Amino acid sequence: MAHEDGDGRRREYRAEELARLAGITTRTLRFYRERRLLAPPRREGRIAWYDDRHLARLRTIAALLERGHTLTGIAELAEAFEHGRGVGELLGVAPTEETPVRLTPEELAERFAGEVSPENLVAAMELGYVAVDGEEFVHISRNLLDASSALVRAGIPLGAVLEAGRRVREHADAVADLFAELVGAHAPAEEAQIGRRRVGTEC
Template sequence: MTEYRINELSDVSGVSVRNIRVYQDRGLLPPPEVRGRTGWYSEEHLVRLNLITRLLERGYTFATISELLTAAHHGMKVEHVLRDKPKPGRLRNLKRAATITVTELRKSLNADDRAIKLSQKLGLLTKDGAHFAVRNPELLEGAEALVKNGIEVDDLLDRWVNVEQDLADVAHNFISMITDKYLDENLPNLSEGQVAKLAELIQTVRPMAHEIVESTFAKALDTEISRAIAQANKLYDEGAGDGGV
């Protein structure tokens, strides 16, 4: 598989190095794989860059491109993007990559240096000069709501790290379903056609895996919410019966 340094990617795509970095900061282009001190971009990055260029040439905004790419990533259709109504919120009226200062982060989230660095690593924040660009305003709003109600932001971020690790295992399980069988049966003599077929099968897994994970998680979350509410009601009833409430 062909790999590119950022200057090489710029040459083959016709997109300046500066704009490649802008697209990454905007969340339109995935970050490169860093090995040593060098970031390596793949053919997938080149395809994504060409798509972004075509959409920009047709007059699409960064916000619209981001929504379309997210929809495609999750196996959704354009009508799903157009059908959903924007949710109200403090950051919804700002530009797609809303900015926030360190002072605001410390005030609204009680965020220390560790929390800010971890938020960058997780992709919630991106350094933007003296400020930070907020990659997902809804997540920030949710975090602020939790902090206002006594939840430590460090606890939220640590759980996010755990979920990220768990989902990496989930992703591996789905993809290995194909690679374990396909590669074991064909090594060491994979033809170009077999490699293409393997790539096609792996891409087929994406929307299916996303749907399975999303529906399974929604069901599990509903169960946990119901259990938590039932427990709270039970404690309330016991307290009321004892005259404690």
């Protein structure tokens, strides 16, 4: 049964009630603890007490699972967030000062083996990868340009590469939104503001 501390603000739950509120079984709750997806509960003798932070984490896990993320990926995201690492670092992207690459239409077409169609150009611009400057195109990242053009040269259609980029961005935005909501709901005001800035700028 849930109970409150003396200040009447923080609710605590036994494992059975926490699992019920989160819509999972106690067995799943134990599994999440073993995978270190949850912080250890507060112990009072042999009784484990969980609070609203545990409930928020369980609901975040459920939302991420619904979006197609794996438990391993969720665990890595949670660890990165708790230790102040950005999503870019988690994905293995070292922080760099990217230099935009200027290309003529002919150079861009050659880079992507003639797959620069009007539709693909529009998609790349909507994703923010490419912009037009006078008679030239400007790509935001040499690393991304090299990686995407290598995929096209390997036989992957440019449209499929751009669609993958769009889906990655959607997942990153969803993760950022979920963690921002979690921080806003359960962290002190000052820490919440820092957390929202970190998540919002690095996804």
